[in-house]
Amino acid sequence: MEFFERFAIPHPSIAIYASMVAAGLTMIAVIAGLTYFKKWGYLWREWITTVDHKRIGIMYLISALLMLFRGGVDAIMMRAQLAVPENKLLDAQHYNEIFTTHGVVMILFMAMPFIIFFMNFVVPLQIGARDVAFPRLNALSFWLFFMGAMLFNISFMVGGSPDAGWTSYFPLADGESVGSHYYMIAIQIAGIGTLMTGINFITTILKMRAPGMTLMKMPMFTWASLITSVIIVFAFPVLTVALAMGTMDLLFGTQFFTLDNGGMAMLWANLFWVWGHPEVYILILPAFGIYSEIISTFSRRNLYGYKSMVGSMVLISLLSFVVWAHHFFTMGQGAFANSIFSITTMAIAVPTGVKIFNWLLTLWKGKIEFTTPMLYSTLFIPLFTLGGVTGVMLAMSAADYQYHNTMFLVAHFHNVIIPGVVFAMLAGLTFYWPKMFGFMLNEKIGKWTAWLLSIGFLLAFMPMYVTGLDGQARRMYTYSESTGFGPLNMVSFIGAAIMAVGFVLIVYNIYYSVRYASRDISADPWDARTLEWATHTPVPEYNFAITPEVASSEALWDVKKKDHVLFKGDYEKIHMPNNSGVPFIMSCIFFAWGFSLVFSLWIPAIITTIGIFVCMTLRSFEKDHGHYISVKEIEDTESELRGA
Amino acid sequence: MKIDHSLPLEYSTEENRLKIFGFWIFLGAEIMLFATLFASYFTLYNRTGSGPNGAEIFHITPVLLETILLLTSSFTIGLGVHAMRLGRQKAMMGFFVVTLLLGLAFLGVEIFEFVTYVHEGAGLQTSAFTSILLTTLGTHGAHVTVGLFWGLYILIQVKRDGLTPETGNKSFIFSLYWHFLDVVWIFIFSFIYLKGMM
Ligand code: HEM
Ligand SMILES: [Cu+2]
Numbered sequence: 128m129e130f131f132e133r134f135a136i137p138h139p140s141i142a143i144y145a146s147m148v149a150a151g152l153t154m155i156a157v158i159a160g161l162t163y164f165k166k167w168g169y170l171w172r173e174w175i176t177t178v179d180h181k182r183i184g185i186m187y188l189i190s191a192l193l194m195l196f197r198g199g200v201d202a203i204m205m206r207a208q209l210a211v212p213e214n215k216l217l218d219a220q221h222y223n224e225i226f227t228t229h230g231v232v233m234i235l236f237m238a239m240p241f242i243i244f245f246m247n248f249v250v251p252l253q254i255g256a257r258d259v260a261f262p263r264l265n266a267l268s269f270w271l272f273f274m275g276a277m278l279f280n281i282s283f284m285v286g287g288s289p290d291a292g293w294t295s296y297f298p299l300a301d302g303e304s305v306g307s308h309y310y311m312i313a314i315q316i317a318g319i320g321t322l323m324t325g326i327n328f329i330t331t332i333l334k335m336r337a338p339g340m341t342l343m344k345m346p347m348f349t350w351a352s353l354i355t356s357v358i359i360v361f362a363f364p365v366l367t368v369a370l371a372m373g374t375m376d377l378l379f380g381t382q383f384f385t386l387d388n389g390g391m392a393m394l395w396a397n398l399f400w401v402w403g404h405p406e407v408y409i410l411i412l413p414a415f416g417i418y419s420e421i422i423s424t425f426s427r428r429n430l431y432g433y434k435s436m437v438g439s440m441v442l443i444s445l446l447s448f449v450v451w452a453h454h455f456f457t458m459g460q461g462a463f464a465n466s467i468f469s470i471t472t473m474a475i476a477v478p479t480g481v482k483i484f485n486w487l488l489t490l491w492k493g494k495i496e497f498t499t500p501m502l503y504s505t506l507f508i509p510l511f512t513l514g515g516v517t518g519v520m521l522a523m524s525a526a527d528y529q530y531h532n533t534m535f536l537v538a539h540f541h542n543v544i545i546p547g548v549v550f551a552m553l554a555g556l557t558f559y560w561p562k563m564f565g566f567m568l569n570e571k572i573g574k575w576t577a578w579l580l581s582i583g584f585l586l587a588f589m590p591m592y593v594t595g596l597d598g599q600a601r602r603m604y605t606y607s608e609s610t611g612f613g614p615l616n617m618v619s620f621i622g623a624a625i626m627a628v629g630f631v632l633i634v635y636n637i638y639y640s641v642r643y644a645s646r647d648i649s650a651d652p653w654d655a656r657t658l659e660w661a662t663h664t665p666v667p668e669y670n671f672a673i674t675p676e677v678a679s680s681e682a683l684w685d686v687k688k689k690d691h692v693l694f695k696g697d698y699e700k701i702h703m704p705n706n707s708g709v710p711f712i713m714s715c716i717f718f719a720w721g722f723s724l725v726f727s728l729w730i731p732a733i734i735t736t737i738g739i740f741v742c743m744t745l746r747s748f749e750k751d752h753g754h755y756i757s758v759k760e761i762e763d764t765e766s767e768l769r770g771a
Numbered sequence: 772m773k774i775d776h777s778l779p780l781e782y783s784t785e786e787n788r789l790k791i792f793g794f795w796i797f798l799g800a801e802i803m804l805f806a807t808l809f810a811s812y813f814t815l816y817n818r819t820g821s822g823p824n825g826a827e828i829f830h831i832t833p834v835l836l837e838t839i840l841l842l843t844s845s846f847t848i849g850l851g852v853h854a855m856r857l858g859r860q861k862a863m864m865g866f867f868v869v870t871l872l873l874g875l876a877f878l879g880v881e882i883f884e885f886v887t888y889v890h891e892g893a894g895l896q897t898s899a900f901t902s903i904l905l906t907t908l909g910t911h912g913a914h915v916t917v918g919l920f921w922g923l924y925i926l927i928q929v930k931r932d933g934l935t936p937e938t939g940n941k942s943f944i945f946s947l948y949w950h951f952l953d954v955v956w957i958f959i960f961s962f963i964y965l966k967g968m969m
Contacts, residue, residue: 260789322800330793360796364803368811372906381895381902382820383811389818389899394811401807740920747924 133726137287137304138220142204147284176706178262181666183269184247185563188556190273191241194232195630197280201229203627206587210620212608222604223290224283224306230293234406235314236276238544241552242413243272243324246352248559250328252659252666253346255337255675255682260330262704268320268327270714275317278721282309286726292602294399294454295373297384297392302377308725311374316717318366325359328352337658339677343437346657346680347423347430351416354440355409358447362405369398378727393458400451408447411543412440414551415482418504421554422486424655425501426493429681432485439478446475456524457531465524472522479515483508498653499573503554506581507546514542517592532602535595538588545584553577553633561652565664566644572636579629586622590615656684661693663768669701672761698765701756709749713742779856780939787940794944798951805955808907812963820898825967828893833884834964837877838956844873845953852946860934863942864926870949871922874915881912904963911959914952921945 136143161167174182204225208217217225247265251258259265282288282305289306291299300307332353336345345353373395375381382390423430430436452460452468486508495501517539521530530536553576561567591599594612606612651660661683662671675693678685685691720735722728774783782788816825851866885905888894893901925945929938 260793326793326796326800329796330789334789334792360800361803364800365807368804368807372811372902375895375902375906379895381906382897382899383815383902385899388820388822388897389815390820391815391818391899394814398807398811744920744924747921748928 133305134285136284138224140221143283150284171708172706175711176266176708178258178266178704178706179668180247180251180259180262180265181563183265184244184249186269186273187240187244187247190276191237191244191552194237194240194276194280198229198232198237199627199630201225201232203623205229206616206620206623208604209606209616211617212610212613213605217604219604220290223292223602224288226602227289227292227295227306227310228279228283231279231289231310231314232276234293234410235317236272236279238410238548238552239317239321240272240276242355242410242548243268243321245348245413245417245552245555245559246324246328246355248563249659250332250349250352251335252562252662252670253349253657254332254335254340255658255671255677256331256335257670257701258704259327260335261327263707263710264323264327266707267710267713268324270710271320271323271717272317274714274718275313275315275320275721278316278718278725279309279313282306282313294396294403296399297373297376297395298386300373300377305725308374308377311370311377312721312724315367315370315374316721318363318370321359322363322367325356325363328356329360332356337675337677337682340682343434344677344680347419347433347436348413348416348657350437351412351419351440354444355412358405358409358412358444361448362402362409365398366402366406369395369402372398374724378724393455396455396458397451400454401448403454404451405444405447407540407543408443410548412443414548415440417551417555417558418486418507420655420657421500421504421558422489424558424653425496425498425504426489427496427654428489428493429656429684430485431488431491432481433680435481436485439481442478443475446471446478450475453522453524453527456527462524469522469524473519476515476519476522483512483515498557499568499570499577500554500558500653502574502577503550503557506577507550507554510546510550510581510584511543514539514547517542530595532600533595534591534599534601537601538591538595541584541588541591545588546581550577550580553580558653559659561648562650562659562664562666565648566640566646567648567652568636568640569644572632572639576629576632576636579632580626583622583625583627583629587619587626588622590618590622651683656681658682658693661686663765665768667764667768669703669756669761672698672701672765698758698761700758701761702753703756704753705751707751709742709746713739716742774936780858780934780936781855781943783936783939787936790940791944791947794947798947801951805907805910805958808903808910809958809962812903812907815899815903816967818899820900822897822901823891823893824900825904825963826969828888828891829964829968830884830887831964831968833880833887834960837880837884838960840873840877840880841953841956844870844877845950847873848946848949852943855934855939855942858934860929863934864929867922867926867929867942871919871926874919874922874949878912878915878919881908881915885909907963908959911952911955914955918945918949918952921948 161170174186177183204217205222208214208222247259286309287304287306289295289300289310291307291310295307295310300310302308332345332349372381372383376383376385382388384390384392384395386392419430419436450468450472452464453472456465456468490505497505517535521527521536521539557568557573594615597612599606599610599612648664650662650664653660658675658677661675671694673694673696675682676695677693678691682691682693686693716735716738720732720739723731723735773785776783782791847866848870851863851870854862854866885908888901888905893904895902895905922945925938925941929942932938
């Protein structure tokens with residue numbers, strides 16, 4: 128029995144038991160459903176073993192949406208707890224656990240997969256490629272991410288959640304429960320997957336573009352993905368090392384971040400933010416890319432200032448590596464260092480501002496059409512700018528002594544992440560939905576959602592600027608009546624509830640559109656400009672029957688306006704990669720490995736380590752040359768898709 | 772698969788070219804990984820707590836031996852790749868075997884070195900300095916270990932299939948990896964050992 132005690136949760140509550148039951152029932156329902164409808168084979172053949180970038184993309188999307196709701200429930204619980212002073216809904220420990228998992232889940236397991244979904248689904252189509260450079264690696268990336276996310280998500284039911292914040296500063300991140308073990312190991316597994324995604328997409332974008340597509344003729348989203356991938360490749364190894372050191376401190380008693388024997392807790396803070404700040408730009412740059420596509424599509428004109436758009440992204444990516452200390456101005460590195468980091472931080476606002484003006488100038492004289500994606504994009508511009516301005520306020524190191532670790536900071540980063548990243552994801556989701564599934568999402572519900580989310584956002588976060596300046600600290604589970612923070616926190620709660628309604632509306636919209644939306648849409652329903660709209664809907668396995676030839680960054684628009692011919696020549700047989708179960712199996716072993724380490728179960732840890740190497744060995748010896756799609760098959764598929 | 776005979780074997784197909792390019796990007800990530808370890812080392816190297824410092828535990832003999840072994844192995848793998856391009860399978864395999872044996876010897880000396888450190892009271896848990904020292908060296912050593920297995924697998928495949936675009940490509944990529952480990956070692960040698968002994 129003693130053995131099993133370690134899996135118990137140290138700090139149980141009704142809510143946790145209820146979620147355990149819910150999770151268990153869901154599992155049973157899924158398994159029963161799959162068995163009853165005899166879908167196991169389909170699931171294995173078409174999804175689990177797939178190496179197709181479009182399907183992997185959709186799996187990223189589903190995971191991201193699931194995580195959005197997990198993180199959203201955390202958020203609502205926090206706001207409910209703070210809605211009134213001295214509330215007893217959650218105690219301090221639960222509150223700590225919830226803000227920790229909320230942050231990690233939202234940034235690493237919601238926003239990251241969401242942008243990687245776009246990269247997967249859109250980039251190969253946008254550059255006229257058949258797939259990514261390393262399809263098998265792509266599948267491994269996804270499954271590692273997925274298993275990392277799952278490992279993190281079971282923490283609150285098995286052994287206990289991490290409770291030291293998404294930044295997990297030492298010595299707060301101690302070994303008191305296994306929570307911090309989960310943090311270190313789960314993020315490590317997912318992070319390795321993300322790193323490989325970065326490598327994969329740099330290679331894909333640099334080496335697999337359609338003939339004629341020079342670097343300066345790449346669509347803006349592809350540029351954003353390229354730069355993001357470069358940031359990933361340079362930033363994620365820092366996280367890998369930091370997490371490995373943290374893991375060793377917790378499991379093997381090393382002295383990296385400890386308080387004696389020379390350990391240095393600030394080293395963790397530095398390493399974390401050397402990764403962490405670039406990470407926020409990993410999220411926002413693809414979002415910028417999506418806005419660029421949408422704004423130019425629905426202004427019915429080309430993107431203003433293409434070159435300065437690219438230049439500003441390059442500049443942002445460089446600057447993002449030299450600002451990390453702005454996250455701990457108050458931790459005593461001295462006035463000189465603080466001033467340097469203040470200036471570099473403020474400098475980021477310049478290229479960001481350039482982009483804002485370029486979007487505005489694209490709208491200027493455009494024939495604007497307010498579809499749902501465009502509505503999100505036009506709401507993004509003013510709301511995000513507000514967040515940028517408060518960012519510059521925070522960047523002033525002397526003033527930051529007032530703002531740091533208050534609700535003001537919380538308001539700032541939600542102000543950039545929600546209108547910046549989340550709106551981009553929802554805009555992009557609405558935009559690419561018809562390409563993925565062959566029908567449009569309902570526009571009316573979509574617009575309602577956009578407005579609800581914007582109003583909810585303003586109500587939820589604007590009050591925090593005020594209470595933050597008044598001194599309400601972040602990460603505090605309650606406050607006293609006499610502070611006077613009560614009413615504004617109630618407003619925040621109402622805002623959060625409105626946002627929750629908005630997110631539920633998205634689900635309803637999907638349901639509604641699945642049932643009622645017309646299936647009779649063209650392959651280019653938005654009258655768009657780039658290559659991804661030049662192939663059929665649904666997109667065939669091989670993407671393009673004939674590799675397109677391109678003459679500008681708006682290849683499809685050239686077809687429409689300049690009689691450009693994309694597809695020249697005859698069908699040739701197409702080489703495609705084979706499906707494989709190894710990425711999934713290997714990632715399952717990684718899950719077991721992570722779980723064993725979390726609970727210091729050394730024998731299973733050794734066995735699973737060997738298992739991982741066995742998978743790699745098998746891969747080395749495997750002879751897999753892919754397969755060919757014959758000209759006959761291409762002809763059949765094409766005529767069927769054209770007919771439909 | 773289209774094979775372009777005007778290019779060296781390892782570059783001769785589209786897939787091969789992609790793999791080599793992708794591997795260079797991977798090495799970029801590896802550079803960041805080791806750079807982070809070095810940065811942490813420089814932050815922590817004089818935080819020795821109650822444990823020994825570098826000058827007290829570093830011995831020049833094993834370190835020189837390791838350096839010579841690894842540098843030589845980088846040379847022999849270069850010869851191996853050259854032989855591969857000339858299509859001389861036997862010579863290529865010979866050089867790869869020598870490379871791996873040198874790598875194995877390196878690893879042997881490194882393990883001996885680690886055991887000595889622990890005996891001299893410089894274990895993984897002793898101080899921030901020893902933690903980061905052993906982690907940095909250990910990360911490099913782990914890379915060499917993985918390389919030994921990887922190289923062995925490639926040898927078996929060359930034996931099984933001969934020199935094909937595929938095996939040529941694998942051997943070449945492996946040689947990039949091996950050279951990279953050598954470069955990292957040069958940094959370890961200069962900035963950890965020599966600096967520490969001065
Ligand atoms: C003009 C651009 C920006 C500037 C000048 C800026 C500045 C800052 C500063 C100085 C802080 C630290 C404040 C403190 O801890 O007291 C901060 C925190 C933060 N920023 Fe920004 N920021 C900008 C844009 C962004 C963007 C685009 C994102 C994300 C998409 C973002 C996400 C965050 C996050 C997540 C934190 C808080 C992390 C934490 O402590 O938990 N920021 N920002
Ligand atoms: Cu930052």
